[in-house]
Amino acid sequence: MLRITLRDGEKAIVNGAVLRAVGRTQIAVENQVSILRGREVMRPEEATTPARQLYFAAMLAYIDPEGRDAHQNAVVQLIGVLIAAINTPEGRDICIRFAHDIAQGDYYKALNIARELIAIEDALRSAAPQAA
Structure with a gap:
């Protein structure tokens, strides 16, 4: 319960x-x-980065079973984008955990992992201007 x-x-x-x-x-x-x-609900206008778009697509797959196939196609595309964008061992490991949970149908757990990806993406974005 x-x-x-x-x-x-x-x-x-x-x-x-x-x-x-x-x-x-x-x-x-x-x-x-x-x-x-x-x-935990993300509005469409908040899905402004690849990690946030991944969260949004996974959230829709979770709450919209009738449209799940289309949402899962978006998830697959976005996970590829994120693996390339977050080019760190930690980022890849988190992407793999996310993909595993999605494949198992554990969408709620995958959403928690997607929040980790959002945090990593935010950290990389905030560090990028300093590195330039």
């Missing part, structure tokens, strides 16, 4: 349905569902 707590007004997506908490709310999930809390 999974327990989540939502703050007043916080949104969550459960199997594609958007829910909004009225007051502080606790939810006990007793079976297998696709669930994302509002802070």
Whole structure:
């Protein structure tokens, strides 16, 4: 059983349905569902870098089972872009972990790993102007 707590007004997506908490709310999930809390949801306009685009595509694959094939095709393309862009052993290892979780259908776990890739990408981007 999974327990989540939502703050007043916080949104969550459960199997594609958007829910909004009225007051502080606790939810006990007793079976297998696709669930994302509002802070885990990325809007399309936030997918501005390859790692963020990867997160967004994986998120859509997680919450949109009907469109999963198309979203997974985007994930495969983006993982190739990221492996080339994050040319470090750590980055490659994280990309491999991400790809493994996607292949296993563990989208929620893959989203956590995608956040690691976003952090690495951000660090590389912030270091790039200093190196120039």
